[in-house]
Amino acid sequence: MTEIDALQHPFDAAVELTPATDGRLLGRTRPEYANMVGPFGGVTAATLLQAVLRHPDRLGDPISLTVNYAGPIADGDFDITARAVRTNRATQHWMLELSQDGVVTTTATAVFGIRRDTWSDTELDMPSVPSPETVPAQSLPDFIAWAHNYEMRFVEGAIPEEGAGEHPDSTATLWMREAPARPLDFPRLTALCDLFYPRVFLRHGRYMAAGTVSLTVYFHADAHEIAAQHDDYVLGTARTSRFSRGYFDQTARLWSRDGTLLASSHQLVYFKN
């Protein structure tokens, strides 16, 4: 495991993997990405994507990723197995497991592929919002370490303040960017897809036990469109359709400033009230 370079962004350290002789990839949780229990789920998802991106057999770019959070990840070392279960002419299917001391904490599947030029169209309208420079930044409570690595500028559905009370809907829309800012890439976009604090907090105006059980990211943007973002803000908007018996869903869309739909993301979240 390498030490964090003074010039390296903590994100790059958090998703860094070292190949072991038996084919596993070795990683280590970083205190900079600690959440209330274990690391920020977005960085775990990004690390699993990175395991494929860095794999010598990888074909093409990320098309979709699903991560299932099976159990808590303890602070410290972990290892990832990434297996290409099927490679076609233009697509490749992966199964991944993240383990600690032989116990699986996280599973994932990923589809990678070589994109082709086709007819294209974005049907969804980007939300009409003020520019990020005119929206104040807001922070998650200080003890949530990972949030220090992100700038969040809420247009609607801001983080509930003390005594906020109930909110009629679960929509949050915010400009987001890494702090310090870095050029966007596939792992960074993956992490941004999980940047929305749990929708149930907004509805109730208070914190409660909640954690993602399954996260899916669909990558609409190709490598060229992602690189074109440089280190600019990304607009994210997320909403729940139903809260029922301990679980709720969240559908999110991530847009570039110029209206490119970069990714759609969906998750199912456990909660306890």
Added chain:
Amino acid sequence: MTEIDALQHPFDAAVELTPATDGRLLGRTRPEYANMVGPFGGVTAATLLQAVLRHPDRLGDPISLTVNYAGPIADGDFDITARAVRTNRATQHWMLELSQDGVVTTTATAVFGIRRDTWSDTELDMPSVPSPETVPAQSLPDFIAWAHNYEMRFVEGAIPEEGAGEHPDSTATLWMREAPARPLDFPRLTALCDLFYPRVFLRHGRYMAAGTVSLTVYFHADAHEIAAQHDDYVLGTARTSRFSRGYFDQTARLWSRDGTLLASSHQLVYFKN
């Protein structure tokens, strides 16, 4: 493999699995669920869910399911391996592979769980539509065998007829039900989530090469709410947010007649135009 009973619905035969001595589950494609290439993806997803539902170690009910279609399934026998990678107190995480002659055609992950009573709310409004009895039934072309097992009554975004031309958006909303009708259960609901013909056909008013690469289902309804549907119609509505370089997404919601959001479903689809 048992023969189809004259009284058995073809769906039950299609998702039927026989345990082998080595722990694999053996199944067989059914001509009644043939699609243009291989079986209807919805029945494949339902069969993978069934592999967990019938597993002796299964804990609780389906919470989420992701199926990745890695390659075509040939007509004939297949086998499924279902592995519980982690069992917690109230949740269980599964990894599944469907293979033919040792070649993986389909992978899946599933989260099962024991639901608890919590605060609940449905935020999304059910589309306001006429009752199914007042909407005419429409069929997919006759050569699409699986569609004969479903009734589809389109409220908007009907299947394009010869010379239909372009359509401004990709939304389809329809009442759906098995033909002949059968009481709803988790595998049947899973199959209904994939009942929407490819959204790119609607936009272009014609058929083209298209196939799901990844499908996710979030089960909002518990076993009791699903059983309460009996054999009534389910309202499904689906839309794409972006078509880009060979792939598009689809987000679908399935509602009961009385406004219960039964499931959300998301998929990423390959297309060629």
